[in-house]
Amino acid sequence: MDPNVCRCEACGISTNGMVYECEGCEMKIDVKCASLPTTVRHASHPHRTPLVLTRIPPAREEEAGKPRRCHVCRYLLRNCIAYCCSSNDCDFALDLGCAMxxxxxxxxxxxxxxxxxxxxxxxxxxxxxxxxxxxxxxxxxxxxxxxxxxxxxxxxxxxxxxxxxWYRNIKFGRRFELDGIHRNHPLTFNHNTIKRRCNLCHVDRYDYGGFECASCYYVVCMICARTELAKMMQHLFAESHRLLGK
CATH class of the missing domain: 3.30.60 (Wheat Germ Agglutinin (Isolectin 2); domain 1)
Structure with a gap:
């Protein structure tokens, strides 16, 4: 059930757009990451050499040389895909979240x-x-x-x-009929930029994704929405099995 927010395993950014999913391990990669070029030239790189899309193994500390860190966020790059300088004497690298x-x-x-x-x-x-x-x-x-x-x-x-x-790959603004959460009006999937109190858990939420009713200001945070949506899906699944059993 939408909005189907999931985390891209390549860049680490959440998305509710189209993704590629492995049927065996359920790993998901969004379309943007799956379509990345193998080499790029980035304005922040001080050299003219291109950056190459590189698979970095889980434990670079066991290899010769200094472990790579993302030039922007400074996270240690391990067991991931990153853009790395093609020159052997340059350790410049960007993880996909920063490169994009x-x-x-x-x-x-x-x-x-x-x-x-x-x-x-x-x-x-x-x-x-x-x-x-x-x-x-x-x-x-x-x-x-x-x-x-x-x-x-x-x-x-x-x-x-x-x-x-972290919400840059999420599309907000879609409206949903969620009678299990709010029967009166449709709820809009939005990014709450002002402090609002969730009507289910009664916790103040700010700068956070959630659902809200434009007519009566009813607000549901993403945590509560996922819980209620899971309950609805379990009920529908059980009901379908009951009908098939007949």
């Missing part, structure tokens, strides 16, 4: 006039400090960020969840 960050994003609630550009060094001609306008924490000027130079707006890469963060 959009070059620009549009967030009209933050910037009505411009797109936010992915910047690899926003310190040029910018004498003051950088503060993330979302979380209000300091940004390192020479690390990746989303930035608008005209409006002097800056954001951490993953603070804007629906645009560049």
């Amino acid at each position: 960050l959009p070059a620009s994003i549009t967030m009209r609630e933050w910037d009505k006039h411009h797109s936010l550009m992915l910047s690899f060094n926003a310190s040029l001609d910018h004498p003051s400090d950088f503060i993330c306008d979302f979380c209000e924490e300091e940004l390192h000027p020479k690390r990746w960020m989303y930035h608008c130079r005209q409006c002097d707006l800056s954001f951490h890469l993953f603070c804007l969840k629906a645009a560049s963060g």
Whole structure:
């Protein structure tokens, strides 16, 4: 039952779009990752050599040389697929989640006039400090960020969840008839950007995916929605077996 949010095993980002699934182990890879080119040239890479899509084994520490880390998030790359520099004397690498960050994003609630550009060094001609306008924490000027130079707006890469963060591959806005959760009106699958209290668990949720009714402001968080959807599916499964048994 939709929205069918699952985690792509290649990039680690959640999606409710089309995926490839292994029938044996149920591993899922979204269409974007499955369609990636084997080599790319990335603007953040200081050398001209291309980055090659590389399978990194589970334990690189047993191999000769220094273990690779993602140039952006600094996570140790083990048992994964990443873009690595093809030169033997360069350890530059990007995991797929960082390599696939959009070059620009549009967030009209933050910037009505411009797109936010992915910047690899926003310190040029910018004498003051950088503060993330979302979380209000300091940004390192020479690390990746989303930035608008005209409006002097800056954001951490993953603070804007629906645009560049963990929800960037999830399609919001679809409406569902979920009588087992809310009988009166259809519920819309949305990203809640204001603090709302779930009507089932009564916990405040903020910056989180969930369902909401536009008519009566009924809200259900994703945790409760999954639990209720699982109960509905079990009931339908049991009912179908009962009818087939007759």
